[in-house]
């Protein structure tokens with residue numbers, strides 16, 4: 001099924017097809033999104049609109065299609081992947097604005113749509129994650145990422161499995177009283193304030209002491225064949241390093 005979330009008609013059609021085929025729509029995960037890197041001073045109006053259209057309007061199109069096509073009558077769970085935006089996103093102001101808009105839209109929808117057979121709607125805000133999205137970055141950005149992971153309070157980036165686990169939790173009955181929240185899955189990076197005397201004083205450049213979770217749902221053994229992600233080699237080198245932490249750590 002082809003889907004461009006920027007196209008409201010296509011969004012409705014996809015939801016309709018799913019309901020016709022399966023008879024129901026229990027959950028919607030809005031994962032599609034993205035941006036390009038640009039300082040705000042060089043961003044054109046068209047560039048800003050493009051990223052807002054993809055992320056904010058696209059997410060609205062999918063939520064509305066799910067509501068109209070099934071959930072308004074029968075209920076359901078919605079989770080939208082945004083991005084960690086607490087202190088803005090330098091060089092990605094457009095996406096920061098769009099994701100902040102989604103977080104606020106989610107709060108309103110939780111209030112307005114909650115009464116309709118118990119729709120729950122929440123966000124997951126990843127920090128930097130070793131994911132297929134990394135292949136979109138320029139080589140210099142990948143270099144920077146590969147050398148700055150220790151600046152996170154956990155001294156590592158996150159994995160796709162760690163984001164998936166949060167999404168699965170929010171979709172599940174275990175989260176049945178959680179509605180309208182934005183769950184930051186960032187290892188605490190959004191709390192980081194920097195340190196004028198050098199970040200080394202604050203973080204552990206030796207590496208992470210935090211066990212890593214890789215390979216949904218079976219864990220570090222990767223029985224689903226998640227050997228590496230579709231990302232540049234340098235990023236996968238980090239993942240290999242993290243897997244070793246996962247195996248050797250006692251939780």
Ligand SMILES: CCCCC/C=C/C(=O)SCCNC(=O)CCNC(=O)[C@H](O)C(C)(C)COP(=O)(O)OP(=O)(O)OC[C@H]1O[C@@H](n2cnc3c(N)ncnc32)[C@H](O)[C@@H]1OP(=O)(O)O
Pocket residue numbers: 033034035036037038043044046047048050051054083089092095127128133134136
């Ligand atoms: C670290 C910061 C973020 C926080 C962490 C987040 C990480 C991730 O999200 S991981 C990556 C996920 N995937 C992506 O981000 C996808 C990569 N990006 C894209 O696929 C595209 O850039 C797009 C989907 C965001 C937009 O594509 P499209 O709709 O095809 O837009 P156009 O290429 O036609 O461009 C329209 C318009 O936008 C301006 N523009 C586009 N690229 C750039 C650029 N590199 N620099 C500056 N401006 C750009 C420009 O105004 C374009 O108009 P024209 O000039 O008329 O072409």
Ligand SMILES: NC(=O)C1=CN([C@@H]2O[C@H](COP(=O)(O)OP(=O)(O)OC[C@H]3O[C@@H](n4cnc5c(N)ncnc54)[C@H](OP(=O)(O)O)[C@@H]3O)[C@@H](O)[C@H]2O)C=CC1
Pocket residue numbers: 003004005006031032033034035054058081082083084125126127128129130131132133134136
């Ligand atoms: N990796 C990270 O560090 C972080 C990622 N995120 C967000 O997490 C989500 C997943 O990203 P990630 O897996 O890393 O990166 P990817 O680039 O691999 O995933 C983005 C997905 O969005 C799809 N997509 C883009 N535009 C559209 C559209 N108009 N209609 C339908 N689908 C579309 C892409 O499809 P296709 O491949 O066909 O173009 C792609 O599958 C994104 O929203 C991303 O911005 C947020 C914070 C951090």
